Amino acid sequence: MSRDMSRWKIGQGKQTNSIRLEILVVDETYAGHYTCDCQYTGSVEPARAERILRVVSQAKVLPFQSSYTTTLTEGDRMVLRCQAAGIPKPVTYWTRTGGSSSIIRNYGISKPGETIEFTSVLAQDAGEYMCMAENRLGVDYWPVTVAVRHKPISKIYVTVPIAQNPCNVHLYCEVSANPATEATQISWSVGTPATPLLADSRIQLVYMNGGNTRFSVLNFNPILASDLNKKYTCNAYNSLGTVVTEYTLNESAIVTGESFAYLKCR
Structure with a gap:
């Protein structure tokens, strides 16, 4: 038991001729067997009380x-x-x-x-x-x-056209990086050798911010047969490195059960 008397005191118990030990701040060092001996006037043997204190927290x-x-x-x-x-x-x-x-x-x-x-x-x-x-x-x-x-980690995937607008196709480059890649740090190219892709009246480049994951989207509206069977390359970088991801866009990626001609894209 601690000798620090600021943590315990002995005083009058609830009954006459009784004493009480009060522990003010209990910790595991106070666990153990306690014995109280009281010598009363006129008695030969002291009165004894024993208690076991278990401390839990x-x-x-x-x-x-x-x-x-x-x-x-x-x-x-x-x-x-x-x-x-x-x-x-x-x-x-x-x-x-x-x-x-x-x-x-x-x-x-x-x-x-x-x-x-x-x-x-x-x-x-x-x-x-x-x-x-x-x-x-x-x-x-x-x-x-x-x-x-x-450094960036990227993947490319294409969305299947919706029935209401079958000629509008999106090619996504999803880039995860920390620090995140800004719009100027992601670019597209096409073909071999690679030719930079720039936005025009038919192809839009859209940048989307998703926190540490960013998206650069090639929006073909409309997509043409001349856009198919080509290799599209997404280049992304940050202060820790560069990643280059390639994707060949073919007919089967955007048409199921029919031929591309069925879409009648002009």
């Missing part, structure tokens, strides 16, 4: 020993920490609550223990991770957001 994450929101560059080593206190000692584990997947890479749906470690962090590891500390008295939560700086 709800699981609680320790903020100053745990990770906060962090930003890394792809390839860096990443360690997320989460320390917790409680009596009984909490069980600590991690889940992934935000990002491209609910799976923690290399670990699965959940990761037991106080740390998550990646020797080389990837763009796909960005997102929110939730630490949970649990004992029989309750659960505490500690979210950590991870941002990963990386």
Whole structure:
């Protein structure tokens, strides 16, 4: 028991000729066996009372020993920490609550223990991770957001024309990057050798902002037979690198069950 008398005091009990031990600030060091001996006037043997004190506390994450929101560059080593206190000692584990997947890479749906470690962090590891500390008295939560700086990752896909406007075809270049790519950092070219594509009365270039994911759209209105069977290239870059993605636009991508001539695009 602590010798710090500011944390406990002995005083009059509720009944006459009784005393009381009052612990003002309880922690695990006070757990144990307590004995009270009282020697009354005229009695030969002291009166004795014994009590056992068990100390418990709800699981609680320790903020100053745990990770906060962090930003890394792809390839860096990443360690997320989460320390917790409680009596009984909490069980600590991690889940992934935000990002491209609910799976923690290399670990699965959940990761037991106080740390998550990646020797080389990837763009796909960005997102929110939730630490949970649990004992029989309750659960505490500690979210950590991870941002990963990386060069662009892109893919190209085409939208199927709608029946009301079958000759209007959109070719999308979806670019995920951190820092995000601006409109001037995404460009299109066509053919071999590649010729830069510029907007005109028939082809529009549309840029859409979706946070760290941006879209550059080739809007063919109308699309012509001369646009088909060509290689379209999307070039995107940021301060960390460049990506080049190619896509061959053919008839089967925009027409199902009929020939392109059936669309009667002029």
